[in-house]
Amino acid sequence: MARPFSIRHQTGFTAIAVICFAALYAPIAILVIYAFNAGTSIADWEGFSLRWFVAAWNNSQVIEVSIRSLQIAAAAAVMATIVATMAALATTRTAPYPGLTLKYAFINQPLMVPEIVTAVALLIFFSRIKVATGYSGLGYLIAAHTAFCIPFAYLPIRARLESMDLTLERAAADLYATPWQTFRRITLPLLWPGILAGLMLTFVISLDDVVITNFVKSGGQDTLPTYMLGQLRRAITPEMNAISTVFLLISVGIVTLFFFISRKRN
Amino acid sequence: MASAAELAKTRARRDVRNRWLLSAPALLIILLAATGPLLIVLVYSFLAPGAYGDVKWQFSTDAWVSVLLERDIFDDTLSIADAHLSIFWRSVKLALGTTLLTLLFGFPTAYFIATRPERMREVWLFLITIPFWTNLLIRTFAVLEIIRNEGVVNKVLLATGVVEQPVQMLFTDFAIMVGMVYVYLPLMVLPLYASMEKLDFRLIEAGYDLYATRFKVLRRIIFPLVKPGVIAGSILVFIPSLGAYVTPSILGGGKNLMLGNLIELQFGQGRNWPLGAALSITLMAVVMVALLAYVRNAGDSEVRHG
Amino acid sequence: MNWKITATAMGLALLASTGIAGAEGVLNIYNWGNYTSPDMIKKFEAANNVKVTITDYDSNDTALAKIRQGGHGFDVVVPSQNYIPIWIEEGLLLETRPDQMENFKNVAEEWKNPDFDPGRHYTVPWAMGTVGVVVNTDVYKGDINTWGIVFDTPDELKGKVNVVPEMTDVIDAAVLYNGGTKCTGDKEILKKVRDTLVAAKPNWVAMEYGTIEKMGSGDFAASSDWNGSALRQRLKNPAIRYGYPKEGFVNWSDNVAVLKDAKNVENAKLFQNFMMDPESAGMNSGFHRYANGIAGSDKFMPDDMKGAPEVEVPAEYKSLGVASQTCPPEVQELYTRIWTELQK
Numbered sequence: 001m002a003r004p005f006s007i008r009h010q011t012g013f014t015a016i017a018v019i020c021f022a023a024l025y026a027p028i029a030i031l032v033i034y035a036f037n038a039g040t041s042i043a044d045w046e047g048f049s050l051r052w053f054v055a056a057w058n059n060s061q062v063i064e065v066s067i068r069s070l071q072i073a074a075a076a077a078v079m080a081t082i083v084a085t086m087a088a089l090a091t092t093r094t095a096p097y098p099g100l101t102l103k104y105a106f107i108n109q110p111l112m113v114p115e116i117v118t119a120v121a122l123l124i125f126f127s128r129i130k131v132a133t134g135y136s137g138l139g140y141l142i143a144a145h146t147a148f149c150i151p152f153a154y155l156p157i158r159a160r161l162e163s164m165d166l167t168l169e170r171a172a173a174d175l176y177a178t179p180w181q182t183f184r185r186i187t188l189p190l191l192w193p194g195i196l197a198g199l200m201l202t203f204v205i206s207l208d209d210v211v212i213t214n215f216v217k218s219g220g221q222d223t224l225p226t227y228m229l230g231q232l233r234r235a236i237t238p239e240m241n242a243i244s245t246v247f248l249l250i251s252v253g254i255v256t257l258f259f260f261i262s263r264k265r266n
Numbered sequence: 267m268a269s270a271a272e273l274a275k276t277r278a279r280r281d282v283r284n285r286w287l288l289s290a291p292a293l294l295i296i297l298l299a300a301t302g303p304l305l306i307v308l309v310y311s312f313l314a315p316g317a318y319g320d321v322k323w324q325f326s327t328d329a330w331v332s333v334l335l336e337r338d339i340f341d342d343t344l345s346i347a348d349a350h351l352s353i354f355w356r357s358v359k360l361a362l363g364t365t366l367l368t369l370l371f372g373f374p375t376a377y378f379i380a381t382r383p384e385r386m387r388e389v390w391l392f393l394i395t396i397p398f399w400t401n402l403l404i405r406t407f408a409v410l411e412i413i414r415n416e417g418v419v420n421k422v423l424l425a426t427g428v429v430e431q432p433v434q435m436l437f438t439d440f441a442i443m444v445g446m447v448y449v450y451l452p453l454m455v456l457p458l459y460a461s462m463e464k465l466d467f468r469l470i471e472a473g474y475d476l477y478a479t480r481f482k483v484l485r486r487i488i489f490p491l492v493k494p495g496v497i498a499g500s501i502l503v504f505i506p507s508l509g510a511y512v513t514p515s516i517l518g519g520g521k522n523l524m525l526g527n528l529i530e531l532q533f534g535q536g537r538n539w540p541l542g543a544a545l546s547i548t549l550m551a552v553v554m555v556a557l558l559a560y561v562r563n564a565g566d567s568e569v570r571h572g
Numbered sequence: 573m574n575w576k577i578t579a580t581a582m583g584l585a586l587l588a589s590t591g592i593a594g595a596e597g598v599l600n601i602y603n604w605g606n607y608t609s610p611d612m613i614k615k616f617e618a619a620n621n622v623k624v625t626i627t628d629y630d631s632n633d634t635a636l637a638k639i640r641q642g643g644h645g646f647d648v649v650v651p652s653q654n655y656i657p658i659w660i661e662e663g664l665l666l667e668t669r670p671d672q673m674e675n676f677k678n679v680a681e682e683w684k685n686p687d688f689d690p691g692r693h694y695t696v697p698w699a700m701g702t703v704g705v706v707v708n709t710d711v712y713k714g715d716i717n718t719w720g721i722v723f724d725t726p727d728e729l730k731g732k733v734n735v736v737p738e739m740t741d742v743i744d745a746a747v748l749y750n751g752g753t754k755c756t757g758d759k760e761i762l763k764k765v766r767d768t769l770v771a772a773k774p775n776w777v778a779m780e781y782g783t784i785e786k787m788g789s790g791d792f793a794a795s796s797d798w799n800g801s802a803l804r805q806r807l808k809n810p811a812i813r814y815g816y817p818k819e820g821f822v823n824w825s826d827n828v829a830v831l832k833d834a835k836n837v838e839n840a841k842l843f844q845n846f847m848m849d850p851e852s853a854g855m856n857s858g859f860h861r862y863a864n865g866i867a868g869s870d871k872f873m874p875d876d877m878k879g880a881p882e883v884e885v886p887a888e889y890k891s892l893g894v895a896s897q898t899c900p901p902e903v904q905e906l907y908t909r910i911w912t913e914l915q916k
Contacts, residue, residue: 005474007470007471007474008381009480010480010484012374013374016371017375017378019371020371020451023448024393024397024448024451026412027405027411028397028404031404034411041789042411061610064625079295082291083291083292083295086289086291087293090288094285097285098282099286103293106293106296106297107289107292112553112554112557113300113550113553114508114509114553116511116525116530116549117529117547120530120533122303123641124307124310126303127641127643129643130642131642131643136643136645143295146295150296208399208401211511211512215533218643218644218645218646219625219627220598220600220627220645221645222625222627228404229403229516230605231605232407232516233515233605233781236782244401251399251401252400254399256392256396317901318640318658319633320641339906339909340759340762340763348916352916353915353916415789415790416790416791436791519780520737520780521773521776521777523916534631534633535633535634535911536911536912537633537637537908538912
């Protein structure tokens with residue numbers, strides 16, 4: 001063999017890895033390609049066209065559920081990130097105190113329980129509250145989304161806090177800065193990349209949720225994913241591909257942005 | 267007069283109190299919109315079903331009995347509830363199969379990434395995570411389009427003459443498993459990569475110096491070293507696979523139910539909320555056992571390497 | 573400072589999301605999926621200055637369970653006739669007296685006083701049809717006018733048959749197939765029904781609602797189905813035919829009702845009246861392809877519906893139709909248990 005012996009090489013591993021990457025992207029690529037199909041089929045290619053994007057744009061229901069999805073995601077991401085930042089400040093850089101482990105477990109709990117179980121629990125619980133209070137607005141969905149988003153904001157923020165240098169804050173305290181001033185002028189700017197990461201992740205996570213939303217939603221509260229779930233089980237047209245493509249672009253855009261921000265920092 | 271020690275103590279106490287206040291909103295939201303309602307599910311599992319869904323407020327263990335046993339419709343004899351057990355077994359089987367397949371594909375992929383030049387690793391890793399951050403529904407939909415009778419796979423098979431009739435892949439257990447492998451692969455690659463990144467290649471070099479074959483190096487040196495990553499990845503894949511709902515409901519065709527679908531069915535057409543609640547608790551219990559195994563494993567490995 | 577701008581933007585987004593709640597002139601409809609003409613809804617929205625939302629359900633039981641638990645936020649629901657007595661009895665519907673509405677005069681004579689809603693105090697006709705089978709005749713050339721397609725699947729169709737999982741439809745079909753009568757409590761027959769279903773299931777490929785698209789794409793070659801859905805399939809692929817089972821088939825209707833806890837009662841009543849207008853009913857039929865029970869609406873239907881064998885039951889099969897009705901609770905209970913057993 002002409003190739004020099006490499007201790008890192010394992011026979012066939014590269015091939016499998018290539019297959020994996022191809023397999024991960026091929027279905028998505030095909031889905032995107034057929035969004036531009038001129039025909040009504042999602043199987044036969046009949047030429048390039050933007051008609052399904054136009055159709056989706058003109059479908060008032062699609063626009064409506066998309067706006068609702070973005071609103072819920074924005075609200076849930078902001079709230080989850082704020083409370084997760086507070087919780088992260090309260091659970092890092094401290095000696096163990098009673099209840100600390102419990103807090104960790106509690107904050108990360110939504111990651112551990114199967115989504116369907118949480119969904120069922122919320123269906124039962126919220127329907128009682130809806131009847132008792134007579135309020136059946138978007139608040140329930142936002143609350144549910146905030147809850148399962150909290151760990152996704154908490155983890156990057158905590159990681160950032162733990163890797164942060166304490167000397168600047170100490171220096172500020174030595175210079176008689178109030179705790180609030182120290183937080184506002186020192187901690188927060190340093191923490192900002194972690195908070196931004198939390199915001200982006202929670203936004204994407206909320207935007208993607210199907211199961212919990214499907215069980216909690218009231219009349220006229222379909223989000224884009226629950227609307228798509230209904231459509232997927234009935235009639236699939238390239239319009240669904242077009243919607244998916246736009247949706248993919250949003251998620252991938254946010255995650256890519258996140259990647260480059262975190263890469264620059266390192 | 268407060269001594270210095272007492273002062274420090276009060277300050278520490280105040281610090282703890284502030285920390286509780288600071289974390290209160292997060293804890294409260296999770297309590298109200300995630301953890302608390304689980305207790306209600308537990309309560310519901312001990313009630314009687316209402317005529318058209320919901321519950322009657324009377325104590326009953328029927329739901330728990332019918333998780334495992336069923337009464338024959340016609341002669342009233344009790345027997346093992348093979349309806350539930352077969353769905354339970356299918357869920358476990360598919361979740362295990364998914365775990366195994368993701369490991370089979372994920373291990374070489376993680377190794378590939380870990381052996382790239384340092385600057386490129388991040389990029390490869392990013393490429394693995396992108397699909398994970400895109401909508402689960404869309405990814406499942408993409409799989410559906412590929413494996414359906416008129417999908418790309420069948421078209422290629424027909425065109426190359428491998429088969430004469432399209433192969434029925436959609437709406438089978440196979441379809442569910444393909445979907446889950448596709449969807450959960452990144453969850454396997456990430457922890458595997460994390461443990462491979464720290465791999466000490468001098469050990470491998472030593473192996474080759476002692477005339478080990480590539481396979482022997484893999485089996486005797488690499489695999490034991492990255493075992494914590496293997497276990498972590500397996501559990502991360504197994505848990506969501508077991509409770510999967512979206513993937514089986516789109517790719518399984520409503521005929522091949524998994525636990526998640528069985529639970530949903532009880533809250534809709536099945537009209538048996540207590541049974542649905544009992545099944546939910548059962549699912550959660552299985553997941554908790556898997557998680558405990560995970561935590562113990564993580565603890566063990568830290569001790570060993572620490 | 574960069575983060576200030578971001579924070580402000582996020583704050584604004586938060587505000588925006590809370591502001592949309594109390595819009596005026598809303599109507600929330602809860603209906604079967606792929607069943608409502610978008611053009612007809614646009615017409616209603618324009619005429620009454622109301623924003624309509626439509627949420628899908630996939631079975632009578634799902635709808636009933638969701639509404640019964642309360643706090644659902646819906647105004648209008650479209651249950652099948654065999655469920656309507658349950659809805660009324662459970663106190664879920666508002667007595668809107670459609671019989672006193674302006675457009676009631678348009679309701680066809682035979683739908684003015686149905687058994688399930690005597691005197692039409694609650695409901696307005698939406699669509700009516702039959703439950704039968706669709707078969708792709710390119711795949712199977714034999715007799716399609718039998719439930720045997722589903723319950724004793726011919727070899728050509730094995731592994732290609734779908735069953736639409738509406739519990740009552742499937743069990744009624746199996747009862748008729750085994751020589752029973754609708755709502756029978758006869759345990760001998762029901763035992764046969766269970767055995768038929770359990771034995772037939774391995775030949776089915778799926779139990780899905782999405783027949784229109786999947787019959788068209790070749791994922792299914794046959795299915796139990798409703799007639800309007802069958803017509804939509806034939807218009808896409810002429811080889812797909814609708815069979816009227818010789819063992820008997822069920823005539824059903826779905827009807828528009830207003831919920832007792834509706835928040836937009838006036839709009840909901842407007843909608844009921846609107847659905848009895850021949851033009852709106854005709855537009856809706858042009859979409860879902862079922863008859864609608866409104867006299868004079870055929871003028872507004874597409875030509876391909878006139879004389880279509882799916883819409884107008886051919887004379888030789890007419891006598892085989894049985895009216896859909898509510899079964900006694902103890903029979904219903906048996907049905908549910910058979911259904912659960914089928915799900916394994």
